[in-house]
Amino acid sequence: MIEVKNINKSFADKQILHDVSINFKQGEINLLIGASGSGKSVLTKCIIGLHELDSGTVEYDGRDFTNMNFKGRKKIRKEIGMLFQGSALFDSLTVEENVKFPLEMYSNQSEEEILERVNFCLKRVNLENVNHLYPAELSGGMQKRVGIARAIALNPKYLFCDEPNSGLDPQTGIVIDNLIKEITKEYNMTTIVVTHDMNSVMETGDNISFIYKGRKWWEGNKYEILKTDNKELCEFVYASKIMQKFRSL
Amino acid sequence: MLSTFHHIGKYFLLLGKTFKKPDNFKITRKHIIYEMENLGIGSMGLIAIISVFMGAVVTLQTAANMNNPLLPGYLIGYATRESFILEMAPTVMSLILAGKIGSNIASEIGAMRVTEQIDALEIMGVNSASYLIFPKIVAALLFIPIIVIYSMFLGSLGGFLVAMFNEGMTIEDYVTGLRYDFKIFSIIYAMIKTLFFAFVITTIPSYHGYYTSGGALEIGKSSTKSVVYTSIVILIINYLLTQLLLL
Numbered sequence: 025m026i027e028v029k030n031i032n033k034s035f036a037d038k039q040i041l042h043d044v045s046i047n048f049k050q051g052e053i054n055l056l057i058g059a060s061g062s063g064k065s066v067l068t069k070c071i072i073g074l075h076e077l078d079s080g081t082v083e084y085d086g087r088d089f090t091n092m093n094f095k096g097r098k099k100i101r102k103e104i105g106m107l108f109q110g111s112a113l114f115d116s117l118t119v120e121e122n123v124k125f126p127l128e129m130y131s132n133q134s135e136e137e138i139l140e141r142v143n144f145c146l147k148r149v150n151l152e153n154v155n156h157l158y159p160a161e162l163s164g165g166m167q168k169r170v171g172i173a174r175a176i177a178l179n180p181k182y183l184f185c186d187e188p189n190s191g192l193d194p195q196t197g198i199v200i201d202n203l204i205k206e207i208t209k210e211y212n213m214t215t216i217v218v219t220h221d222m223n224s225v226m227e228t229g230d231n232i233s234f235i236y237k238g239r240k241w242w243e244g245n246k247y248e249i250l251k252t253d254n255k256e257l258c259e260f261v262y263a264s265k266i267m268q269k270f271r272s273l
Numbered sequence: 274m275l276s277t278f279h280h281i282g283k284y285f286l287l288l289g290k291t292f293k294k295p296d297n298f299k300i301t302r303k304h305i306i307y308e309m310e311n312l313g314i315g316s317m318g319l320i321a322i323i324s325v326f327m328g329a330v331v332t333l334q335t336a337a338n339m340n341n342p343l344l345p346g347y348l349i350g351y352a353t354r355e356s357f358i359l360e361m362a363p364t365v366m367s368l369i370l371a372g373k374i375g376s377n378i379a380s381e382i383g384a385m386r387v388t389e390q391i392d393a394l395e396i397m398g399v400n401s402a403s404y405l406i407f408p409k410i411v412a413a414l415l416f417i418p419i420i421v422i423y424s425m426f427l428g429s430l431g432g433f434l435v436a437m438f439n440e441g442m443t444i445e446d447y448v449t450g451l452r453y454d455f456k457i458f459s460i461i462y463a464m465i466k467t468l469f470f471a472f473v474i475t476t477i478p479s480y481h482g483y484y485t486s487g488g489a490l491e492i493g494k495s496s497t498k499s500v501v502y503t504s505i506v507i508l509i510i511n512y513l514l515t516q517l518l519l520l
Binding site: 069072074097098099101102104106108109110112113114115125126128129130184 | 384385389
């Protein structure tokens with residue numbers, strides 16, 4: 025479980041996050057939704073420690089990450105896997121080398137064991153025979169799957185996904201969502217997914233937090249979101265005319 | 274002015290992060306060898322062409338300005354050697370490498386920053402500065418001195434070719450000049466300068482690349498800035514070291 029308590033974050037004189045507190049549950053997909061510029065990505069980066077907080081704390085299973093020294097943070101970071109919006113695969117490395125990277129860096133396994141684990145992770149995300157291709161030679165969906173394979177290589181306890189299906193067609197997006205859902209259950213991870221894609225919300229939304237202007241505005245699940253009366257959330261969910269029509273039925 | 278101090282401070286903080294113990298020595302060693310090939314061997318062709326032609330031109334210009342019959346013929350070879358060992362090979366080649374290697378480093382690291390590859394490293398718990406910059410520094414410190422010695426040799430060869438094909442000069446005079454009053458300290462001086470330049474050629478572009486924000490346009494700007502600042506710093510260090518070591 026990840027507990028975010030009273031986080032505040034500003035850049036220069038602009039406050040981005042206002043007193044945000046959320047509990048992200050283990051074994052579930054925790055969605056952070058909101059419009060562009062609402063502060064979702066900043067919140068995620070604050071949780072991972074890429075941005076320092078102005079105030080508040082982040083706890084990973086009771087371990088205070090915010091006030092930890094470099095060594096302690098490093099230990100927790102080895103338990104984190106992250107899938108980036110643009111996949112963030114290392115261009116100069118092949119698919120195999122990308123997935124191998126965290127294993128070579130931190131595990132004491134032999135070359136054969138590492139290769140076995142790489143092939144297992146790639147197979148888990150339904151990718152085979154792509155080991156020697158470079159990221160530029162893969163489609164967007166395949167890049168995301170390699171990103172997931174790299175993220176789970178070290179058996180992480182926590183998985184962060186930043187807009188996992190942006191730039192993908194709806195069908196491939198659903199494939200990626202389902203993969204994240206399966207992996208979360210399989211490894212009993214605490215998964216946080218940042219998205220503004222409603223397909224994703226409906227497919228995977230166990231525990232949803234709606235961020236609006238840097239504040240946690242609403243919390244619930246995918247069934248509750250359809251019945252909500254929250255004005256700002258309704259404007260976000262039912263942004264298109266078709267969705268508004270659908271709601272009025 | 275305040276911004277200059279801000280950048281200098283940030284540069285030294287980045288260096289502090291860079292020189293922390295690497296996360297994995299095996300990977301760092303592999304990286305150093307890769308960088309030596311990428312940054313060093315990849316520059317050999319360009320340096321060869323420039324050195325031979327510059328050596329030839331320096332020899333020709335010296336010859337053209339020494340038409341006094343009282344001046345011995347070997348002075349042409351001597352002047353070529355001295356100018357190449359003391360300035361052309363260490364300083365001019367470093368300026369050229371600042372353009373070639375510097376822009377390469379700044380754009381490579383800058384692209385990694387804007388495509389979140391550096392964030393990916395940080396999230397994995399990897400010290401991104403040490404992982405990305407340290408191998409480049411070590412590779413440059415090991416390989417750029419070799420490039421500079423190679424340039425000294427090829428510059429002298431360029432002069433030799435001029436002596437071979439020009440009527441006003443003899444090969445004997447040129448070779449005598451190359452060997453005349455040779456001091457090993459000149460090479461030591463050139464190597465000391467080269468080590469400083471090699472450090473600057475890798476760290477300043479790394480700094481600009483590492484703190485790139487935005488997109489493709491900013492990567493280009495970082496690359497340009499890194500070449501400009503590296504060149505300026507090389508010239509300043511060159512002046513200071515010359516003052517310190519030769520006078």
